[in-house]
Amino acid sequence: MNLTDFEPKSMLVVPETKVDKAKYPAIDVHTHVYMYPTKSSKDMGANTKQIPAEQVDQIVRWMDEMNVETLINSTGGYGEDLQRTVEELVKRHPGRFLTMTEPAWDKVGEPGYANWQADEIKRARDAGAVGIKVLKTLGVYLRERGDEGPLIKVDDPRFDPMWDVAGQLNMPVSIHTSDPDAFFTPIDRFNERWEELGNHPDWSFYGKDYPSKPELLAARNRMFEKHPKTKFVGYHIANHPENLGEVSQWLDRYPNLYVETGARLGELGRQPYSARKFFLKYADRIMFGTDATPNGEAYPQQDLKPAMYRCYFRFFETMDEYFDYSPAAVPPQGRWRIYGIGLPDDVLKKVYRNNAAKLYGLKAV
Template sequence: MTGRLARAAAGPHDGYRSRFHGRIVDVHTHFSVGARDAAVAAVRAAGLGGLVNLVGAWPPQPFEEWRAGWSGDRTVAGMVLFHAPDLSGIGSPGFERDLAADVQHAFELGARGLKIWKQLGLWLTDAHGDRVAVDDERLAPMWECAARHRRPAGIHIADPEPFFQPVAPDNPRYTELLERPDWSFAGEEFPSLETLHDEFERLVSAHPATDFVALHGGCFIPFDRLHRMMRRYPNLWLETSARVLDLAQEPAAARTLLCDFADRVLFGSDYARMAGWLDQPLPGEYPDLTRAFYARNLAFYETGLDGIGNPFPFQSEATIRGLDLPDDVLEKLYFRNAQRLLDLPAT
């Protein structure tokens, strides 16, 4: 997909330089084991002040392996790791105890939070072959451990609404789904988008001491429901990645959401450097594309410019207009909230 981004990378604002003078931390990136140098290159190309590597292998690897590959260059402050626990043994004897021990161990080794993959709710099954609901109580020890350690759980539930609709020419994400048929959840075998969101809301409600970061612009929850949930649950946080297109299509709702809950929103891009994955521009090899990718993200939040390229042109090559967020919101979105939630150094 790098080629597609390269083709689309000639947008008029791809050279945009952030007007924001403070620190910018990207809380949603994926770098494979040992890719710390690539992460440093991305940080430098984009002018970031740090990032969160949500890791990304499936099945998940032990946290030690991630941590070992992440040591090295210390010149960039605020490059931290989350831990992705392996949930595949749910329903087998000792699972809950082992899960709590695994999560606790990762926190003790320095994991700043948990990353929960969308398997949960969509296709993860237990030892009996039954679908595991997002709010399955057998996962409670994990949420409680996160609360005890004051570490957030970044959670990706569901996917964009068109991924739950038939793959047909009138589907707004048709070409993308043709390329990635595994992203379609349109069959009887999958729960509906609303079911997943209902389960997620019950989860957030049942564990008020756990901070849940709804990844991808709030796990694709419709903006009116998301606004209501943010108001109702002070333990719910919102991360922005890969939903720029949706935010741009409902600019008033998006702006209201980001401004009304400015103390619980986090900037993320979903920048990935994982072999065989969503091959976004490779830092080092394609620094200009890395810069363009971030320029599109930042121009979207910071300016009211029209004609900004979608950071993910495979979703749509239609250009977008920026949200022109106020400086105080940008500062919280880009850095202050992440600093507070993840215990990042202040400078």
């Protein structure tokens, strides 16, 4: 038998708690219900097939079933795409969906881009966007002169007017910089995500002219520091759930930084003691997010279905031991399992909903 065929069934007999719905109404701050064929989505090879209205209605029924009040769609595009997102998603089910806008990366090389982009953010606000989403494009794909030149740095001053305007308009900037630590190391027998990278070799940013992961995160952190009046949401636990000690230092250093949990249960749940301490200490700065996508074939841990959401509820709410972080038959990010952190009610309320409500100007409950 090959190790890749190994699907060991745990012989442990330990409590299994079924958590069908969130204990308190939840806002998922990180989803991709809609995604457009932008430069970012093309770079990442994301599936941008638009889902039909009936599928959106089905998602709302699932949300009711799971006590999920609102999904924040991060990839709402800009210009006409954004208008379409607002019409079809936000207005079709009032209160259930919000959307962010995205920078127009394809225009970065044009003269006058910096001020145009800042004005475009104002227009996006008027059109109904509640925040800005920066995909990992910035840092590992976006280059000077189209795809020809050197990579553009995360703290490039061309973006300063956009970050400042976001602060003035109270639009939080959700930012994904770099990727898991293991995507920046050789794909060899020591790589903890060897199997995942074997399935998706293009997800590796090791070698070529890629900056190291610490360089990318340092540039991002300089940007947090340079724009203290702008609120930033570091997606995926500020893209460093492998080292909660370091993320804690950033949260201490940058009061304008918040984090969310999207697609990182596999990291958080295999360090339950550290994770629980982290959630208790930063209960006002951590938000529930899943990175859910309805076109999620390549990302089973993000497939927008109740089974995926229930892994999160179980992790947050129970002290269950050694369970799956994804409904997939084989754990997609690595062959390990997780442990619940049984958060107290006051922390659950903040993480599930109230931190996001505050950040996005919604009513607290």
